[in-house]
Amino acid sequence: MTKIKILITVIVLVAVYFGIQSWKSVENLEETTDGPYVFIENGKLIERKVEKGQIVEKELNKNAFEIEYKPDASVFSNISKIASLSDIHGQFDLAIEIMKNNKIIDENLNWNYGNGHFVIVGDIFDRGDKVNETLWFVYNLEKQAEKVGGKVHFLLGNHEFMILKNDDRYIHDKYVNVTKVLGKSYAELYGKNTVLGKWLRSKSTAVKINNSVFVHGGVSQEFLDHRKDFDLAEINEIMRSAIDMSKDEMKTKNIYEPYFKSNSLIWFRGYFYGDMKDEEVGSILKEIDSEHLVVGHCSNEEIVKLFDGKVYGVDSSIKKGEYGEILFIEQDNFSKGTKGGEKKKF
Numbered sequence: 001m002t003k004i005k006i007l008i009t010v011i012v013l014v015a016v017y018f019g020i021q022s023w024k025s026v027e028n029l030e031e032t033t034d035g036p037y038v039f040i041e042n043g044k045l046i047e048r049k050v051e052k053g054q055i056v057e058k059e060l061n062k063n064a065f066e067i068e069y070k071p072d073a074s075v076f077s078n079i080s081k082i083a084s085l086s087d088i089h090g091q092f093d094l095a096i097e098i099m100k101n102n103k104i105i106d107e108n109l110n111w112n113y114g115n116g117h118f119v120i121v122g123d124i125f126d127r128g129d130k131v132n133e134t135l136w137f138v139y140n141l142e143k144q145a146e147k148v149g150g151k152v153h154f155l156l157g158n159h160e161f162m163i164l165k166n167d168d169r170y171i172h173d174k175y176v177n178v179t180k181v182l183g184k185s186y187a188e189l190y191g192k193n194t195v196l197g198k199w200l201r202s203k204s205t206a207v208k209i210n211n212s213v214f215v216h217g218g219v220s221q222e223f224l225d226h227r228k229d230f231d232l233a234e235i236n237e238i239m240r241s242a243i244d245m246s247k248d249e250m251k252t253k254n255i256y257e258p259y260f261k262s263n264s265l266i267w268f269r270g271y272f273y274g275d276m277k278d279e280e281v282g283s284i285l286k287e288i289d290s291e292h293l294v295v296g297h298c299s300n301e302e303i304v305k306l307f308d309g310k311v312y313g314v315d316s317s318i319k320k321g322e323y324g325e326i327l328f329i330e331q332d333n334f335s336k337g338t339k340g341g342e343k344k345k346f
């Protein structure tokens, strides 16, 4: 093929791509409502919402939101009760229903789990159309929990990293409209000069509570082999620091392959697919000084117990918007709550 032909082919493909992109979303533009997004601009807090396809903007009081968020601790012990779910993927209404029926929140969506810890094992972003609602809900729930000695842990999954690192392939069509109205990329809506962006950049990727490690994908032997130890605070800091790094920068620092490829904490699927042996999982747990791993990322119809309870998979397909479950670890007993709030033993 001549250079001209290649050039024409490329131009046609690009034109078709952008044609599809604009056709895909422009239809319901005047019905699009979303937000708020709170931007930090010249020291001011500017709130922008989209209402019926129009920007509604106002300046907020300087104290309306914190603008610095301290990273959480990575290890917690002596926690009497823990609840966990994952992979909400914008299914706000279903997630709320599951949490309400299982008494994590009350009828008014307020914290109702006392001094318990509630762990969301990643992937609030992408697929569904109520991502922003879910994030603000978790943001507020976290504060309510802390007031009464409880705790919400929102761990970062692969989709959080994808969005923050500007990979918007999986956003709902609604957000294509939102980005058009606001004149910003989707990543910019959660950029480092936004309230939620700053909050997200303080989050951990993995946490150890009592004798369980919670992490979106899982801990692989390959990941451990790359490190001298499983220092969770250090690992979380590396993950945080990588959010605003380019791929080249990550490669130069030897972060890309171990922390962002298929054997990494956020992408690993080895407990579910492949042929890992019980002893291999056991040896990973020994190396990380834990008895259980609680992971999301691999979808099942319900919460699953694998490797004789060494691993619990809490991605119960909430992303489909129909059903989902919640894991409970109370006084070291594992059980699960159904969508309707019925407690079941494994």
Ligand code: CA
Residues within 6 Å of the ligand: 123, 157, 158, 159, 216, 296, 297, 298
């Ligand atoms: Ca995932």
